[in-house]
Amino acid sequence: MFDINKITRENVKKLQPYSSARDEFKGSATVWLDANESPYPNSCNRYPDSSQKILKEKISVLKKIPSKNIFLGNGSDEAIDLIIRAFCEPHQDEILIFPPTYGMYEVSANINAVGISSLPLREDFSLDEEKISETIKNNKRIKLIFICSPNNPTGNITPNKIIKNIAQQFNGIVVIDEAYIDFSITDSFLSEINSIPNAIVLQTFSKAWGMAGARLGMAFSSPDIISILNKIKPPYNINILTQNEALKTIENQKNIYEKINIINQEKNKMEQKLNDLDIVENIFPSEANFLLIQCKHSNEIYKTLAQQGIVIRNRGQYVKNALRISIGIPEGNETLIKALQKINSTILQQS
Numbered sequence: 001m002f003d004i005n006k007i008t009r010e011n012v013k014k015l016q017p018y019s020s021a022r023d024e025f026k027g028s029a030t031v032w033l034d035a036n037e038s039p040y041p042n043s044c045n046r047y048p049d050s051s052q053k054i055l056k057e058k059i060s061v062l063k064k065i066p067s068k069n070i071f072l073g074n075g076s077d078e079a080i081d082l083i084i085r086a087f088c089e090p091h092q093d094e095i096l097i098f099p100p101t102y103g104m105y106e107v108s109a110n111i112n113a114v115g116i117s118s119l120p121l122r123e124d125f126s127l128d129e130e131k132i133s134e135t136i137k138n139n140k141r142i143k144l145i146f147i148c149s150p151n152n153p154t155g156n157i158t159p160n161k162i163i164k165n166i167a168q169q170f171n172g173i174v175v176i177d178e179a180y181i182d183f184s185i186t187d188s189f190l191s192e193i194n195s196i197p198n199a200i201v202l203q204t205f206s207k208a209w210g211m212a213g214a215r216l217g218m219a220f221s222s223p224d225i226i227s228i229l230n231k232i233k234p235p236y237n238i239n240i241l242t243q244n245e246a247l248k249t250i251e252n253q254k255n256i257y258e259k260i261n262i263i264n265q266e267k268n269k270m271e272q273k274l275n276d277l278d279i280v281e282n283i284f285p286s287e288a289n290f291l292l293i294q295c296k297h298s299n300e301i302y303k304t305l306a307q308q309g310i311v312i313r314n315r316g317q318y319v320k321n322a323l324r325i326s327i328g329i330p331e332g333n334e335t336l337i338k339a340l341q342k343i344n345s346t347i348l349q350q351s
């Protein structure tokens with residue numbers, strides 16, 4: 001059975017967190033002379049609310065989950081780092097990842113001197129459940145499992161049933177990274193949080209919500225896990241400009257849903273147009289805002305596009321001949337397709 005005390009690092013359990021200037025005062029004040037801030041008002045002369053109370057209340061309504069189940073990070077990248085730091089003892093514990101997947105799990109583990117166990121995805125990019133069961137049974141150093149769904153760079157989802165099944169056999173924590181869930185037709189794992197105490201769901205304002213530059217990520221989990229993350233986070237990790245921008249964005253959420261629809265329509269159009277090209281050998285089904293394709297001459301295509309100022313992502317070192325294309329505004333997508341059509345006909349003439 002999952003026991004939070006067994007998995008939390010001893011130093012974290014004992015830790016007395018920093019008490020920020022505003023933590024110790026409850027009530028309403030008229031004169032703030034406690035934090036050595038500038039008294040001259042502008043959009044950010046005061047320290048932000050370290051508990052992000054108002055923003056969490058809005059996110060709580062948006063995601064239909066109580067504030068006590070929400071942690072906010074300086075991007076989900078900060079949440080990934082804090083989760084590793086809270087639960088993995090350096091030079092001792094390990095995380096389990098399923099490549100090809102998002103690179104930050106490995107980077108954060110390396111920064112924290114935490115080991116990495118890798119089980120490659122199967123040919124169709126699904127999880128190998130049997131191997132996972134065997135691995136977590138035999139390797140007791142594994143404290144965290146990272147499942148990215150929809151996965152970056154492959155675009156496929158892992159069904160919630162499978163995630164649940166893995167979590168129920170595991171004494172550590174399963175992190176479900178849902179950075180692209182807003183583009184997907186599949187339900188978020190959020191609805192399972194109450195019944196699966198060892199799950200953390202990560203979402204972000206960086207992709208569908210259009211705020212990559214502001215850095216705001218969310219972690220949803222049991223109040224016990226959330227309090228541990230709150231205990232070890234830098235006190236003012238979400239700046240006041242980001243908190244205010246996020247409140248505005250949530251207020252105008254209708255805009256976001258319209259853009260998600262447009263991006264998904266554009267993705268379907270791109271898929272059809274890419275399909276018509278001889279250089280494109282395979283387009284993987286995607287529930288995210290990008291397409292992973294396999295191309296003849298993928299390295300050449302990548303370089304030729306770059307020379308024309310069109311930047312896509314070469315993923316050839318992870319998936320043979322693969323290129324990852326983010327879905328842009330219609331004009332940008334059209335520019336890419338035209339460039340690819342030209343490359344396509346040049347290559348046809350050569351062969």
Ligand SMILES: *Cc1c(COP(=O)(O)O)cnc(C)c1O
Pocket residue numbers: 074075076077078102148151152177179203204205206207212215216217
């Ligand atoms: C883009 C991305 C993130 C984003 O993280 P932020 O730090 O919130 O910008 C997280 N996970 C995956 C899989 C991503 O692709």
